[in-house]
Amino acid sequence: MNSQAIVTTKSLQSIIAKIKDGSIKRIVTLTGAGVSVPSGIPDFRSPGGMYSSLRPELLTANEKQKRSMSAEPTLVVDWDLFRVNQFPYLEVRRPFILGTAKQQWKVTLAHCFVQLLHDKGLLQRHYTQNIDGLDHQLNIPAEKIVNVHGSLANAACEACGTEYPREEFCFEVKTKIKNIYDENDLEAPKESSNIRCKKCHKPAVKPATVLFGRNLPATFHKSAAEDFPNQIDLMIVMGTSLAVFPAAGLVNRVYMETPRLVLNLTMVGVDQGLDFGPFTYEEDDQVRNDAIVLGDSDQTVLHMVKELNWLQDLIPYQSYMCPNSISALNDALNELPSSV
Numbered sequence: 001m002n003s004q005a006i007v008t009t010k011s012l013q014s015i016i017a018k019i020k021d022g023s024i025k026r027i028v029t030l031t032g033a034g035v036s037v038p039s040g041i042p043d044f045r046s047p048g049g050m051y052s053s054l055r056p057e058l059l060t061a062n063e064k065q066k067r068s069m070s071a072e073p074t075l076v077v078d079w080d081l082f083r084v085n086q087f088p089y090l091e092v093r094r095p096f097i098l099g100t101a102k103q104q105w106k107v108t109l110a111h112c113f114v115q116l117l118h119d120k121g122l123l124q125r126h127y128t129q130n131i132d133g134l135d136h137q138l139n140i141p142a143e144k145i146v147n148v149h150g151s152l153a154n155a156a157c158e159a160c161g162t163e164y165p166r167e168e169f170c171f172e173v174k175t176k177i178k179n180i181y182d183e184n185d186l187e188a189p190k191e192s193s194n195i196r197c198k199k200c201h202k203p204a205v206k207p208a209t210v211l212f213g214r215n216l217p218a219t220f221h222k223s224a225a226e227d228f229p230n231q232i233d234l235m236i237v238m239g240t241s242l243a244v245f246p247a248a249g250l251v252n253r254v255y256m257e258t259p260r261l262v263l264n265l266t267m268v269g270v271d272q273g274l275d276f277g278p279f280t281y282e283e284d285d286q287v288r289n290d291a292i293v294l295g296d297s298d299q300t301v302l303h304m305v306k307e308l309n310w311l312q313d314l315i316p317y318q319s320y321m322c323p324n325s326i327s328a329l330n331d332a333l334n335e336l337p338s339s340v
């Protein structure tokens with residue numbers, strides 16, 4: 001991973017300089033599945049991600065539903081399907097639900113970068129589209145984190161909203177939902193059966209995450225109204241395709257002169273109007289100073305922290321990190337010139 005090429009744009013230098021000289025004081029971050037990839041959790045839309053590896057034929061669904069999921073894999077996390085058949089969602093998400101409860105995955109350098117922004121007094125708010133809970137494994141205050149698409153940390157009935165104790169929910173998932181990834185799993189049943197709400201008795205209990213077609217949590221709208229546009233000097237976007245709204249729309253709620261910095265494996269954001277060329281709109285004298293650092297998120301973060309002289313500040317967080325991030329950080333530390 002260390003040999004991965006890092007590509008940056010010219011405007012990055014002006015952003016780094018402004019963080020260093022204190023003219024950037026308030027930073028908002030928006031993250032997506034790409035920041036958790038080094039920890040071993042696949043994203044959604046990359047080759048090998050959740051959507052391209054979906055196998056509808058293994059799921060408990062009728063033929064029409066299977067055909068629809070083959071044509072449009074996002075249906076598996078859509079209210080339209082869940083309200084009539086809960087099994088595809090629960091079967092696909094089974095290992096993720098059980099794994100997050102055991103804290104199977106650990107934070108990456110991108111999560112630690114957000115922590116560093118907080119430690120330096122620069123973090124205005126952290127908007128995460130991720131439901132894996134990794135953002136909460138560090139010491140970022142909960143009120144600074146907005147779980148835009150909810151979280152696996154809680155379970156509730158999607159029909160009536162009644163909460164379901166997490167441990168009990170995990171037990172139900174383990175014993176009632178079949179394991180499509182391992183047919184020899186002795187703990188899993190061969191056929192899935194319903195997990196019913198204790199209050200309304202509908203079989204609609206699921207993690208408290210947002211399905212397509214459902215509303216975002218009120219905290220998203222409240223925090224965004226507080227932050228955008230005037231509480232932000234820089235927006236950092238990491239590991240997201242910016243394909244899903246309203247989260248992706250946040251990039252267009254900053255002032256024209258507020259730079260947006262993207263750290264991502266692939267080029268994203270151009271469709272949303274991000275402009276990575278350092279140029280001026282001469283007619284109206286408006287400047288967009290967006291920047292992109294292309295590469296694996298551990299490596300792009302290392303590039304940033306080295307530029308900011310913050311590399312050593314990551315050391316206290318090493319014990320929280322996933323193995324890939326630990327070794328990426330060690331490699332970077334070993335490359336530092338040794339002091340005499």
Ligand code: OAD
Binds near residue numbers: 031263
């Ligand atoms: P996507 O899978 O759409 O995008 C992940 C982005 O991360 C892509 O642009 C990848 O190129 C990039 N990426 C992958 N691996 C990376 C790595 N190691 N380092 C850096 N970047 C990497 O995931 P999201 O944008 O998070 O919503 O998806 C947004 C929403 O769509 C999710 O919250 C989920 C999904 O459907 C719901 O389920 C409602």
